[in-house]
Amino acid sequence: MPRIQLENITKYYNHEKRLIPAVKDINLVIEPRDFVFVTGSSGAGKSTLLQLIASEITPDEGKIYFDHIEYNAKRTFLRKPKKDGIGYVSQLSHLMRKRTITENLMMVARMKTGFRKERPHERIEKALKMVGLPDAGRFYPVELSQGECRRVELARAILNRPSVLILDELTANLDEDTIWDLFHLISEINRMGTTVIMATHAKNFVNIMRKRVITLVAGEIFGDVQKGRYGDVVKQQPPL
Ligand code: ADP
Numbered sequence: 001m002p003r004i005q006l007e008n009i010t011k012y013y014n015h016e017k018r019l020i021p022a023v024k025d026i027n028l029v030i031e032p033r034d035f036v037f038v039t040g041s042s043g044a045g046k047s048t049l050l051q052l053i054a055s056e057i058t059p060d061e062g063k064i065y066f067d068h069i070e071y072n073a074k075r076t077f078l079r080k081p082k083k084d085g086i087g088y089v090s091q092l093s094h095l096m097r098k099r100t101i102t103e104n105l106m107m108v109a110r111m112k113t114g115f116r117k118e119r120p121h122e123r124i125e126k127a128l129k130m131v132g133l134p135d136a137g138r139f140y141p142v143e144l145s146q147g148e149c150r151r152v153e154l155a156r157a158i159l160n161r162p163s164v165l166i167l168d169e170l171t172a173n174l175d176e177d178t179i180w181d182l183f184h185l186i187s188e189i190n191r192m193g194t195t196v197i198m199a200t201h202a203k204n205f206v207n208i209m210r211k212r213v214i215t216l217v218a219g220e221i222f223g224d225v226q227k228g229r230y231g232d233v234v235k236q237q238p239p240l
Helices: 046-053 076-085 101-109 120-130 146-158 176-191 203-209
Strands: 004-015 018-030 035-039 061-066 086-089 164-168 195-199 212-217 220-225
Touching (some): 018 061, 018 220, 046 164, 086 146, 120 146, 146 164, 164 176
Parallel strands (some): 035 195, 035 212
Antiparallel strands (some): 212 220
16 A cells, blocks of 8 residues: 655746745655645645655655655656556546547556456446446536546546545535535545545545645645544644
């Protein structure tokens, strides 16, 4: 089971010819089977942090370790954590409109990610069942609701049985019932042993779940609280 460790991670973006850190000097350890909410206002650095952990982008400073192995996106063999161990759902939907749900999932199911007992079709069937859409395979994304499409993306992310699931605003723009269903589902996936790292604005749900809550402010960790609530911050230590 992997442990994720970030050491002095900084990522800059170019803004009007100046380098601005999107996340700055982040130090973080996420233990196996942890459930972590990443919160903070828009622009606080949540997506950047998640993309770094998912090895979608590389840091400008610092190191990230997955199970004690350092990420290095330039060297393919070390991209293995992403291929094999991490399921990532980005903020924007990436379902292909002209492909059915099964065809969309097949691209991921066929990825060569080591020895798998089950055939791609079986894994797709199981993943769709898991997210409560057993019959969605033959439909096109446009025939599904927004909430159902997000479920399909969740199914795609868990297809290859990742040990870490990274979800960026999975529940944005969804109604309360759908959000609740998704949170329930993600809790279940976590309960079965998958580490979950989830950026969200769903304050009420974060408060009910009482999981670890990391709060980012202007790219820095402002709070990191076990069994936390939305907006919890670490108590400042008095100066010695
Ligand atoms: P959040 O997910 O909390 O809304 P982001 O990680 O998306 O925050 O963004 C953090 C900061 O980095 C913002 O100021 C944003 O404008 C900047 N940023 C993020 N991605 C890019 C990018 N690809 N190019 C330029 N700036 C970016």
